[in-house]
Amino acid sequence: MIKNYLKIAWRNLKKDKQFTLLNVLGLSAGLACTLLIYLWVHDELRYDQFFDKDDQVYQVLEHRKSSSQQLTDESSGMMSEVLKLQNSEVEYAAAVAPSDWFQKFTLTSGDKNIKAAGQYTGKDYFNIFSFKMLQGDRGKVLNNKNGIVISDDLAKRLFNTSDNAIGKPVKFQQGKYFYVSGVFEKLPVHSSQQFDFVLSFDYLADVQGWVKNWGDAGPHNFIMLKKGTDINTFNKKIAGMVTKNNGDTTRSAFVTRFSYNYLHNTFNHGSRVGDRLAYVKLFSLIAIFILIIACINFMNLSTAKASGRMKEVGIKKVVGAARGQLITQFLSESLLMALLTMLIAIAVTWLLLPQFNQLTGKQIRLEFDAPLLMMLIAITLFTGLASGSYPALYLSKFKPLAILKGKLSSSFAELLARNGLVVFQFTLSVMLIVAVLVVYKQIQYIQSTKPGYDKDNVIRFDSEGKLQGNEDNFTAQLKNIPGVINASFTQHGLVGRNYGTAVVSWEGNTNQDIYFEGFYGGYNFIETLGMKMAAGRAFSKNYGTEGGKVILNETAIEAMHLKNPVGKNIKLFNKSLQVIGVVKDFHFESLHEAVRPSFIVLAQDVNPWYKLIVRIKGTQQKQTIAQIQHLYEAYNPGFPFSCNFLDDAYQKQYETETRVSILAKYFSFLAILISCLGLFGLVAFTAQKRQKEIGVRKVIGASVNSITIMLTKDFLKLVLIAVLVAFPIAWWVMYQWLQGFAYRISIGPGVFIIAGTSIIFITLLTVSFQAIKAATANPVKSLRSE
Structure with a gap:
């Protein structure tokens, strides 16, 4: 029929x-x-769903009472460590300085200099995340601060083979040597975390102490809870963790399932910018x-x-x-x-x-x-x-x-x-x-809205090796290249939130919860980016030392209710700074967000995260970049030159x-x-x-x-x-x-x-x-x- x-x-x-x-x-x-x-x-629903104990892996988030940042994935690097010590429900815990904080690092083996993405993690990281470990004990690979855990793909690029890599030396940023303690399989494409190597978070804390300061927030924290843990009860238990250790009543901690975050919570340097769901x-x-x-x-x-x-x-x-x-x-x-x-x-x-x-x-x-x-x-x-x-x-x-x-x-x-x-x-x-x-x-x-600065024809690259501490000298040499219009440096990526604080005070201040984004820049920072001054002036060597000066944006002046701000003093991290200028508002975040209060101070200390910014002529891009690369490699032998355009990063938002x-x-x-x-x-x-x-x-x-x-x-x-x-x-x-x-x-x-x-x-x-x-x-x- x-x-x-x-x-x-x-x-x-x-x-x-x-x-x-x-x-x-x-x-x-x-x-x-x-x-x-x-x-x-x-494909979207498959992200982060492959871990062995997915239902036990959680990420620590914070609620902030500040109106500018309600939810964040950043906290103190001490959070995970203390959670494990004080809560029997926590089986493993690890703090992470994620790979998206950094541009690619330079790793050296013999005569090979390889650019690779890396992050710093706590000892329990590979116990929490079941990435396939090919060599080494996942529970011990990060016990030594001198250890480095690399992917099999990176091992092949460094040593021509991924076999017998344990113990081999890898030179990091042409400085300290680390020794391979483990090799993991290249991460799946459906992992929201992507990196080529891992270093110890404890090592980072030795060189950047702020990452383990309760008053600072930046690192990500992950924990594995024991089977059967009641999440609501656990969240009530840890809600006052920051207040208990730091006295900050504006921050409240809680955990959420890690695999849930890819679809439901998208963060950009700590700020929630939407969800893919x-x-x-x-x-x-x-x-x-x-x-x-x-x-x-x-x-x-x-x-x-x-x-x-x-x-x-x-x-x-x-x-x-x-x-x-x-x-x-x-x-x-x-x-x-x-x-x-x-x-x-x-x-x-x-x-x-x-x-x-x-x-x-x-x-x-x-x-x-x-x-x-x-x-x-x-x-x-x-x-x-x-x-x-x-x-x-x-x-x-x-x-x-x-x-x-x-x-x-x-x-x-x-x-x-x-x-x-x-x-x-x-x-x-x-x-x-x-x-x-x-x-x-x-x-x-x-795409047509001007961000408040000229993002076109600006390239960025890392300050590495001999450049660190010599950025002023190098930018002076850059300006001698015919196609270079101006050059400076900054610790800020200029796209998205990078560094911020609410620890700003001023005369008549009645609100301690205003979040300020911080820009630490060299001389000519404002001029290189084509920002406009609304009042006062930019930093200049003609005025002698400028270390005690600060420039605020228009939104900051409005939020602080300051009249005639130029010449007045504010306190940043309890250091008194004189306002020398007001820069017109500029967008460092996408237009999803309103312009936030910001300050610009002169970069004075050696910082491993400085980025050189160079404005070049639009008609001579290839020739100028080639000359910049030649100067960079002559000045900084052993470090491969890698740059990107600021407008590409801006559009990526x-x-x-x-x-x-x-x-x-x-x-x-x-x-x-x-x-x-x-x-x-x-x-x-x-x-x-x-x-x-x-x-x-x-x-x-x-x-x-x-x-x-x-x-x-x-x-x-x-x-x-x-x-x-x-x-x-x-x-x-x-x-x-x-x-x-x-x-x-x-x-x-x-x-x-x-x-x-x-x-x-x-x-x-x-x-x-x-x-x-x-x-x-x-x-x-x-x-x-x-």
């Missing part, structure tokens, strides 16, 4: 090639989009929308073509076919169509995956594992049953006598259902157009939004295309159904224009209704999305005019083609049988 159903289904698909082609194009495009989005969502939900919703639109096309076209199969249904009922058998037959047709289009969609997905990976920055592969196969089966069944259910029920309900007498006519309910589905799918399409336009305009606004904008644009285009394919089929069917009426009208003198308008206006009405329904919904959704930006566009009428005009134009283009074709047909052909 099933074999006969499939045979009949295949014959019907071959019989009406236009109907089949439209359905295949629409469904396969919808399924390919759904499959691509599923692969992206599945919102985009996972967004694209999941888009996938559902596109799949629904594709299914609606199938339903509409199948129902519209029902009159052509009425006699088939009537004869089958007369010879004894039950309604259930007819439903099964029609569902088998839709399932066969769904299977056919799924196979095409898989092929399309495989072809598009390299470009999709390039757009999303991922390394997704089409692997037919159990979850993917189950998803493919589920979507195929859903598509086949959902798109075929209404036509099957509709076609099987008619009485055979009425069918064979030819007395059937389209019911109002059928017409209403079909028109309602058209309105629904175009409503979704219009919403997607509005969303794409708003996202595009916001991204364009972000909006990488997610930019990718979302591009993907949404493509998916919206496909949603509109699928909708128009369905509309194209419906117009063709309507024209075919009314061909005798059109022939009569032409014989009595109707023009091509009048017939075209007659066939077009009904569908245009449906699209106009969809536009009216979509606009308020789209406005509300995009208004909510824009609230995530401190600086944002307003959604003006222009967005809706463009969206409405576009969809109406596309509709007219789609409908008029078939309408004109029907209107220009020879009426003799349609009337010769009358």
